[in-house]
Amino acid sequence: EKARAETDASAFRFKEPAAGVDERHHVAEGHDADILIRWGDPVLPGAPAFDPKSQSAEAQAGQFGYNNDFLGYIPLPGAADPSAHGLLVVNHEYTNEELMFPGIPPQHTKDVRFKDMTKALVDIEMMAHGGSVIEVRKVNGKWQVVPDSKYARRITAETEMEITGPAAGAERMKTSYDAEGRKVRGMLNNCAGGITPWGTWLTCEENFNGYFWGKADGHPEEAALKRYGVPGNSYNWGQHYDRFDLAKEPNESNRFGWVVEIDPLDPTSVPKKRTAMGRFKHEGAANIVNKDRRFVVYQGDDERFDYVYKFVTEGRVDPADRAANMDLLDRGTLHVARYDADGTGEWLPLVFGEGPLTAANGFASQADVVIEARRAADLLGATKMDRPEDVEANPQTDKVYVMLTNNARRKAEQVDAANPRANNEFGHIIEMLPEGGDHAARKFTWEILVKCGDPSIADVGATFSSATSKDGWFGMPDNCAIDSEGRLWVSTDGMSEKSTGRTDGLFALDTEGAARGTSKLFFRCPAGAELCGPMPTPDLTTFFVAVQHPGDDGKDWSAFGRISTFDDPATRWPDFQDGMPPRPSIVAITKRGGGKIAG
Numbered sequence: 001e002k003a004r005a006e007t008d009a010s011a012f013r014f015k016e017p018a019a020g021v022d023e024r025h026h027v028a029e030g031h032d033a034d035i036l037i038r039w040g041d042p043v044l045p046g047a048p049a050f051d052p053k054s055q056s057a058e059a060q061a062g063q064f065g066y067n068n069d070f071l072g073y074i075p076l077p078g079a080a081d082p083s084a085h086g087l088l089v090v091n092h093e094y095t096n097e098e099l100m101f102p103g104i105p106p107q108h109t110k111d112v113r114f115k116d117m118t119k120a121l122v123d124i125e126m127m128a129h130g131g132s133v134i135e136v137r138k139v140n141g142k143w144q145v146v147p148d149s150k151y152a153r154r155i156t157a158e159t160e161m162e163i164t165g166p167a168a169g170a171e172r173m174k175t176s177y178d179a180e181g182r183k184v185r186g187m188l189n190n191c192a193g194g195i196t197p198w199g200t201w202l203t204c205e206e207n208f209n210g211y212f213w214g215k216a217d218g219h220p221e222e223a224a225l226k227r228y229g230v231p232g233n234s235y236n237w238g239q240h241y242d243r244f245d246l247a248k249e250p251n252e253s254n255r256f257g258w259v260v261e262i263d264p265l266d267p268t269s270v271p272k273k274r275t276a277m278g279r280f281k282h283e284g285a286a287n288i289v290n291k292d293r294r295f296v297v298y299q300g301d302d303e304r305f306d307y308v309y310k311f312v313t314e315g316r317v318d319p320a321d322r323a324a325n326m327d328l329l330d331r332g333t334l335h336v337a338r339y340d341a342d343g344t345g346e347w348l349p350l351v352f353g354e355g356p357l358t359a360a361n362g363f364a365s366q367a368d369v370v371i372e373a374r375r376a377a378d379l380l381g382a383t384k385m386d387r388p389e390d391v392e393a394n395p396q397t398d399k400v401y402v403m404l405t406n407n408a409r410r411k412a413e414q415v416d417a418a419n420p421r422a423n424n425e426f427g428h429i430i431e432m433l434p435e436g437g438d439h440a441a442r443k444f445t446w447e448i449l450v451k452c453g454d455p456s457i458a459d460v461g462a463t464f465s466s467a468t469s470k471d472g473w474f475g476m477p478d479n480c481a482i483d484s485e486g487r488l489w490v491s492t493d494g495m496s497e498k499s500t501g502r503t504d505g506l507f508a509l510d511t512e513g514a515a516r517g518t519s520k521l522f523f524r525c526p527a528g529a530e531l532c533g534p535m536p537t538p539d540l541t542t543f544f545v546a547v548q549h550p551g552d553d554g555k556d557w558s559a560f561g562r563i564s565t566f567d568d569p570a571t572r573w574p575d576f577q578d579g580m581p582p583r584p585s586i587v588a589i590t591k592r593g594g595g596k597i598a599g
């Protein structure tokens, strides 16, 4: 009876597909899930068609990049129907060599150590990183990429960017390429992001450490490097390019790990790394205009035992003057969260000269505070979390949702109220309420919305409502979206790797009333993929999702009982053609016959 009441109270109306693992994607009954654009499809005018057997850096520089993650939809100014014609901005987070290149085995193993990764292949990887801007339009109910759009743009690991905010011009930002510490080439490992109300794209550098090569031991910045896991040695770019070799270019890594702001309406605009927002492994930059019109950006630092942050601008958003908002993100206050056991909490400001953030602790300026934001947050006593991913505010309720993806390294003696499970393999979601509904306030209250995982296994300790079906539960929450009806959607990262018998997907999670904590599966990925970018159009007739790394084995290279590679992949989604590798792609989900999805 209780379960029925929870089901009836749900804000979502759709029939779940069955959870499971196979080579294809699956969507809730009555919906279509159509491929919009795939890795290698042309973006820039004149770019060649995808030919995976003779790919080149030059071709890739004009084509859709690899591993689409964040998606932002920006209605085109003046569009007759803002939910049928707009720009999609897309992050290309990283590359998987063994799935991209014929004949290349996994390169990260001890015996291989990138020996197959020639400069020509690294150059393709560098062009497959960054982001894409594409113009999209709905024609007869189906989305299409507008070819040769004047807005079409590729951002890569070589695109010149400006460094702005307190770290601009600092000694620790200077390199042989940039004696002023004010310009940098490329953005790396851009995971999630956000769209500002003035129509710019915030794109977030996450695991930037992986691109740096060498050793931290004995380096002049040894302690600072180690706090960020630099060098990560996840790629061998440093063997071919000095700037990624720590010994040759000691400051280059300080120029990554930032939030980048890009104006997609001006394809000639120079992207800006906004250093006031701090340097860490940024997951996302979802945001809200506060009631006093200051702009507040919520940010997770995705690392085990790292922190939840927010940035509050000094200036106010002017809805009538786009140009006046363009550099708002250069001035403001970065804060980090402390969650107290009584269900309250406090945002602690990271301001040079205040509290422990002084010369006595090695901070000579606000530049040092933002470059070493993690160490500053350590000194302030922030709460060490279970890998903070997306953090999004619901403008209808002012509640803020924090995705904590997992942390299997948390030991029993390290458990606290906000991270209550040891060996937290499946993650949890925290709901916060700022004091007085004021997103700039220092104080908040919080509670756990749900502990994730399979509710049928008592040891897991999951807390989904009893109306959640065997298909509807999830683990490893990563990205989320709050739709225009104030409903929460959660996408996941890591279920294929955990032998859960199910792939990642998109889940509808009730937050209000009797159905609170009820989860339903809406879209399911092909084998090996993670689901990113969930982005509904304003009118809710479309949900864009990003299927990332289809066919990926995961770190242990054994999830499919064999090594999944270009030549023998676990799936050839979405083309299913011999010789075609799996291709990260964007999918547009619509209701068959029209109308609101999940309505």
Ligand code: FEO
Pocket (backbone or CB within 6 Å): 093, 191, 192, 206, 283, 302, 389, 478
């Ligand atoms: Fe790239 Fe935190 O996920």
Ligand code: CA
Pocket (backbone or CB within 6 Å): 069, 093, 191, 493, 530, 532, 548
């Ligand atoms: Ca990812």
Ligand code: CA
Pocket (backbone or CB within 6 Å): 191, 192, 283, 389, 478, 479, 493
């Ligand atoms: Ca993510």
Ligand code: CA
Pocket (backbone or CB within 6 Å): 389, 405, 478, 493
């Ligand atoms: Ca993730």
